[in-house]
Amino acid sequence: MDVMIGIDPHKRSHTATMLDRRQRELRQISVRSGSRQLAELLAWANGARRRTWAVECASGLGYLLAQQLVAAGETVVDVPATLASRVRVLGTGQSAKTDPNDARSVALAALHAPSLMVVRPADDVTVCRLLAKRHTDLSRWRTKQCCRLHALLVELVPGGLGKEVTVNQARSLLEAVQPGDVAGIERHRQAVELVADIERLDVAVADSRTRISAAVAASETTVTDIFGVGPVVAAMLIGYSGDPLRFATASRYAAYTGCAPIEFSSGGRTTHRLSRRGNRRLNHALHCAAITQIRHRHSPGRGYYDRKLAEGKTPREAIRSLKRRLSDIVWRHLVADAQRDTAR
Numbered sequence: 001m002d003v004m005i006g007i008d009p010h011k012r013s014h015t016a017t018m019l020d021r022r023q024r025e026l027r028q029i030s031v032r033s034g035s036r037q038l039a040e041l042l043a044w045a046n047g048a049r050r051r052t053w054a055v056e057c058a059s060g061l062g063y064l065l066a067q068q069l070v071a072a073g074e075t076v077v078d079v080p081a082t083l084a085s086r087v088r089v090l091g092t093g094q095s096a097k098t099d100p101n102d103a104r105s106v107a108l109a110a111l112h113a114p115s116l117m118v119v120r121p122a123d124d125v126t127v128c129r130l131l132a133k134r135h136t137d138l139s140r141w142r143t144k145q146c147c148r149l150h151a152l153l154v155e156l157v158p159g160g161l162g163k164e165v166t167v168n169q170a171r172s173l174l175e176a177v178q179p180g181d182v183a184g185i186e187r188h189r190q191a192v193e194l195v196a197d198i199e200r201l202d203v204a205v206a207d208s209r210t211r212i213s214a215a216v217a218a219s220e221t222t223v224t225d226i227f228g229v230g231p232v233v234a235a236m237l238i239g240y241s242g243d244p245l246r247f248a249t250a251s252r253y254a255a256y257t258g259c260a261p262i263e264f265s266s267g268g269r270t271t272h273r274l275s276r277r278g279n280r281r282l283n284h285a286l287h288c289a290a291i292t293q294i295r296h297r298h299s300p301g302r303g304y305y306d307r308k309l310a311e312g313k314t315p316r317e318a319i320r321s322l323k324r325r326l327s328d329i330v331w332r333h334l335v336a337d338a339q340r341d342t343a344r
Helices: 037-045 063-071 081-091 099-112 124-156 167-175 182-219 231-241 250-257 280-295 300-310 315-343
Strands: 003-009 013-020 025-032 051-056 075-079 262-266 269-273
Touching: 003 099, 013 037, 013 099, 025 037, 025 099, 037 063, 051 063, 051 099, 063 075, 075 081, 075 099, 081 099, 124 167, 124 182, 124 231, 167 182, 182 231, 231 280, 231 315, 250 280, 250 315, 280 300, 280 315, 300 315
Parallel strands: 003 051, 051 075
Antiparallel strands: 003 013, 013 025, 262 269
């Protein structure tokens, strides 16, 4: 690599800064977002051999531009926005929040970061991430609608509905209600509309599960061989882990998932605390797998959980230990899958 090009992407424009190995700024440009953005950037970078493009948040706002550069045969790395902002404040001496300073910070972060994710063409991993996010959004929206329906039904019927909302049960309950005032009539009308919304969401969630199952099967992953990992959890693990080969060890992957405890020391006393860092979606997926194993006595995780309880750990501590163990197992499966695909 002779030069590093940092890009600060935005909806309407992209700012790029080119640095050499000594961190000297060679060029700078700002292009308008549009059909000509790739051609303008490539023409601007023409003549700089062995170049690497560092795009801030290449899986978010900079996704399209990063994929265009990869398709053009360029080498692209993804720089997290948090890392770039820290470099801007602490490393460059230029704390002013401007597009040129941001682009320079992205380039500096890419020059010194030991392991950044190399952007690859969209594949099954991208599909799994998109489907997993869509499924999570649908499930959360359904839960919100169910909560609204519960609140209305309590004001219409003594005791309301049971804990779990089913469309047929809610519809039958509303058919038997005869509101006597204008406020009750409006509540009844809104409750009926919510039932219809929940019914549509049920269809969308079922369709989402079908698409996720097909995408996970197409990826030929072995993650589903782990007890408690179904298609939805597998899609989350595959999609949000990205390239597993960027994690040199299982411990680094555990830190990324937030399953590795954080060491805390003061005055010669060292303890370990619960980590709130890492990718919370991956942490949630591992938590779902751990709880599933605990609920089935014949699972390998239940025996491990019981042993931790016998050692004096609390149930929460035992669950965290099981999640840490599952993180190592998932990492080994993901790495084996990636190595298999690379060998093809």
